[in-house]
Amino acid sequence: MTDKPVDEMxxxxxxxxxxxxxxxxxxxxxxxxxxxALYERGAALKKRCEAKLKEAEEKVAAITLDGEGTPTGVTPVDGL
Structure with missing residues (x-):
């Protein structure tokens, strides 16, 4: 198991x-x-995964599509 801080993973x-x-x-x-100790680390890892997924979902949701479904740009999302 890595000792890398969870918030840097x-x-x-x-x-x-x-x-x-x-x-x-x-x-x-x-x-x-x-x-x-493993349970506590697991809880922190779960929280990190959820945060990274939410971040990705927000980025995907911010992509602007034109009438034909082609990405035309990215709308900034608060906090990203």
Missing amino acids: TFEDAMRALEEVVGKLERGDVPLEDSI
């Missing part, structure tokens, strides 16, 4: 790390204290 990195955390927790062979 790409969506893909966060998903891979989250899958790793889930796999370890599902095996059930992790000591309680480690399980708690």
Whole structure:
């Protein structure tokens, strides 16, 4: 598992790390204290993935299409 801060991860990195955390927790062979730390990291990774997905959805929604469905530009989205 990477020690990279969650808030610096790409969506893909966060998903891979989250899958790793889930796999370890599902095996059930992790000591309680480690399980708690893994759960906390998993929650942070889930939140990061959700934020990156929302960001992508906002960018896609901001694309302006002409009458024929061709992208004509991108409308800025607040906060991006």
